[in-house]
Amino acid sequence: MSENPLEPIFKTFQRISNSIQTQLFSFTGLAIHPSPSNEKPLLSLSPSNKPNSSYPTDISAKGKASQPVTKEDLGRSTWTFLHTLAAQYPEHPTRQQKKDVKELMTILSRMYPCKECADHFKEVLRANPVQAGSQAEFSQWLCHVHNVVNRSLSKPIFPCERVDARWGKLDCEQRLCDLQGTTTFGDDI
Ligand code: FAD
Numbered sequence: 683m684s685e686n687p688l689e690p691i692f693k694t695f696q697r698i699s700n701s702i703q704t705q706l707f708s709f710t711g712l713a714i715h716p717s718p719s720n721e722k723p724l725l726s727l728s729p730s731n732k733p734n735s736s737y738p739t740d741i742s743a744k745g746k747a748s749q750p751v752t753k754e755d756l757g758r759s760t761w762t763f764l765h766t767l768a769a770q771y772p773e774h775p776t777r778q779q780k781k782d783v784k785e786l787m788t789i790l791s792r793m794y795p796c797k798e799c800a801d802h803f804k805e806v807l808r809a810n811p812v813q814a815g816s817q818a819e820f821s822q823w824l825c826h827v828h829n830v831v832n833r834s835l836s837k838p839i840f841p842c843e844r845v846d847a848r849w850g851k852l853d854c855e856q857r858l859c860d861l862q863g864t865t866t867f868g869d870d871i
Contacts, residue, residue, distance in 0.1 A: 753796050760794070761828060765849035768821035772863025775814065779863060783814045806830050821845050 772779065791807050794800040806827050813823040825842035832839055840848075852859045 753799070756796060757799070760790075764824055765821070765828075765845070766852060768817070768824045769846070769849045769851050770859065770861050771814070771817045771820045772861050773817050774863045774865070775816070775861075776864050779861065780814050783820065784812045787812050802831070802834065821849070 767783075771783070775783075787807055791800055791804040794803060810823070810827050810830065812820075814820040822842055822845065825840060825845045829839050829842070854860075
């Protein structure tokens with residue numbers, strides 16, 4: 683046999699390892715290739731945090747150079763996360779789920795890794811307290827606050843009656859991704 687029987691395992695391990703490194707690099711801002719577009723990288727290298735020159739530079743699992751994350755990339759990914767969460771949010775959430783979603787928004791307004799955005803979002807939340815009593819209420823509230831941000835950036839206003847068409851539930855076999863809410867109104871856990 684010409685091939686080492688353990689080689690597929692080593693290759694898989696290497697792919698996973700590369701993928702983790704790619705993620706870590708993009709989250710820590712240590713990506714070392716220039717942005718492809720005119721979007722300004724959110725984080726860039728300073729001389730003091732440059733990786734050792736012997737460190738591998740092209741670390742993407744697919745052979746694609748890793749790119750710095752821009753404020754726009756981060757925004758799109760975060761909105762995708764939030765609107766998908768809203769689409770998956772239960773019709774009848776538990777008390778804990780309502781509390782969690784409010785805390786999540788508060789934490790986002792403190793920890794969002796773009797300070798100007800976080801500060802602005804704090805004000806948006808102050809003027810528009812989270813409404814998450816049901817799936818419809820939460821997704822409409824989120825659409826509204828996303829529009830507040832859109833307006834401040836002179837972006838088009840999204841028609842919130844179309845939010846369910848734009849952001850459907852996660853495509854997940856046998857509804858394994860569904861968040862479980864309460865089965866009846868009085869069944870708060
Ligand atoms: P995005 O606004 O990222 O939207 C992604 C997609 O969502 C759109 O293509 C559209 O299909 C859909 N969409 C748009 N509006 C709605 C809506 N109302 N409801 C449902 N779906 C919608 N950037 C700044 O420069 N300054 C800031 O202060 C700032 N604050 C932010 C605060 C938060 C909490 C977040 C998550 C992002 C913030 N951003 C900010 C980033 C900004 O909102 C955009 O994400 C970024 O500019 C990229 O915009 P985009 O045009 O690709 O679409």
